[in-house]
Amino acid sequence: MYGLIMAGGYGARFWPLSREIMPKQMLRIAGKNTMIQNTVQRIMPLIPLNHLYIATNEKHAKIIDTQLKEINCAENNINFIIEPMGKNTTPAIAVAAIYINEIDPESTMVVMPADHIIQKKTKFLKLLKQAEKLANQGYLVTFGIKPSRPETGYGYIKAGKKIYEGFKVDKFTEKPDLKTAQRYLKSSNYFWNGGIFVWQTKAILQEIKKYLPFLYEKLNILKNSPNRLEALKTFYTEVESISIDYGVMERTDRAAVIPADIKWNDVGSWSALDEVIKKDSKGNIITGNVIDINSQNSIIYGGSNLVASIGLKDIVVVSTDDVILICPKNKSQDVKTMVNKLKERKKEEYL
Amino acid sequence: MYGLIMAGGYGARFWPLSREIMPKQMLRIAGKNTMIQNTVQRIMPLIPLNHLYIATNEKHAKIIDTQLKEINCAENNINFIIEPMGKNTTPAIAVAAIYINEIDPESTMVVMPADHIIQKKTKFLKLLKQAEKLANQGYLVTFGIKPSRPETGYGYIKAGKKIYEGFKVDKFTEKPDLKTAQRYLKSSNYFWNGGIFVWQTKAILQEIKKYLPFLYEKLNILKNSPNRLEALKTFYTEVESISIDYGVMERTDRAAVIPADIKWNDVGSWSALDEVIKKDSKGNIITGNVIDINSQNSIIYGGSNLVASIGLKDIVVVSTDDVILICPKNKSQDVKTMVNKLKERKKEEYL
16 A cells, blocks of 8 residues: 655645745644654554655655654655645646556555644544555545534535445535535535545546546656656646546546544644644633733734733634734634735735 | 923833833824823923923933933923832822922922823813912812713712812712713713822922821921932832822812813723724724734734734734734723733733
């Protein structure tokens, strides 16, 4: 079994802790290790390090490399796929699939994001083995996370008829409105799309060929080039930017889902910390240089400057060395809007 | 006519802009000048600079001196009463009264805080002249500010029978609860005690002698000493710390009040800025290094670090070089509690 860790993201909703130079997957958000360290350690029992690929850009590869050395996963064991630019998930998956398939045409690969929390680690590994069986039947398997709240920020998967260890996917759905999300929550057929996939490399390559023939064609650049980095650069420049969900999963009839009760959390915004970090008796998560009086249900991260907070309710405060974010928890999705605004205003120093 | 400007305060509720080294009266809170500069310029048409006394401590006297030079009020014209320690208002008033009375036994003096805003300046001067007439009848005259809201943070004055240009004071009242404050607001007999007084020096000295004989006795130290600074030090060390309201005004039967509609504001807390600074179309006061998305009715002061605020409602954010305060507007009185907490925790660097 092979693995691909998607570590190309920025984690804009985790700004200002998450920065271009140090995105979310490299932060110690919950606990002493970084998220990518946790992701590698989690999968290690199942996938040997030399079977593991990490897709990221050049700068981040160096930092990730350092972080993996910290946990004794040496550089020469893990393969980096250096992305010359961000082009969503499909190009990285296609590249990894080609590389792995060249080594072993009958190989199965797991695709997983670098910046998610999975608390039930043993269960996760067990489900991966289960997914492998399904993948060996030719299915493109996705993990379906059981919804715990009417989340409107995720896509959902509707499970169809039972097959072997899981279900056929009936359909993928767009991010729902609140009412629809509440209906999904009550139903037992709907799952969150956690971005974790298991498939045979030959199967995903077949489907990419079928639904994204242009991109598939361009994979030849990689096959025939003596210089991997150069070839990747040409490939990435030429292909379209498209997610594997939109490019393949929503179109294929080979999609399957395995319900996964693994205490998964994508820590997709500041308010998500409520589910992964222990709160104090007033419901607060307070850490760093903070003096607080009577705040409730708030998340307060102090930085180099003292944060003096009084009577806050459901507010997120994150102070770093150069910036401070303040927003109500229920607006924490809008942190991405703030990041975009900073880009618009050419405030690169804060990105 | 002589004047005493009380500039000994800290302005704890205006922390963290107001600091021990640079308290509220020395800040440019509303407009281009500092509050003490405004206070001096406001009174200048009525009181010549060499008739003006400023009570403050040694460190602050130097800063005030610099600020007054900025507005061309040179050092040798204004008299500083250097307080070796804070002992509330009565000692400073008694000292100024003695000094002025020695120069002119028939003199009248105005006492005013250094850190209040008065927008109707001409009206203020007119009322001072009116108060002078009343003072010349032997009354201790206080300015009664017409309440504009059911404020529970101030003492109130109840006006009694009409006399000449004003009213006898029926009584001074403690800070009321909200219900009482609402009743006062509806009545036309209740006024805020704005801390502005006019009296003959001989009259206030007579009343200090009557109600605070110990303190009065100690004034002899000042009369018989060749070294003013040394004498002040001894005097301040020995006398009690007591406000003129509690020490004299609430006990004397010579108290009078002049209703003063002068657009007065003591800028006693961050939320008070709403009344003195023009708000934007969303009701915000935003200044400095701030990028805001959709906040309402909030006060946001950016400092060296960028403040990125999203969707705040009725929140005060004040960022300085080393600290950031965040609190709901209706909790802005509690900033003083925060300052006390910092003292308790020996965080002097933030005071």
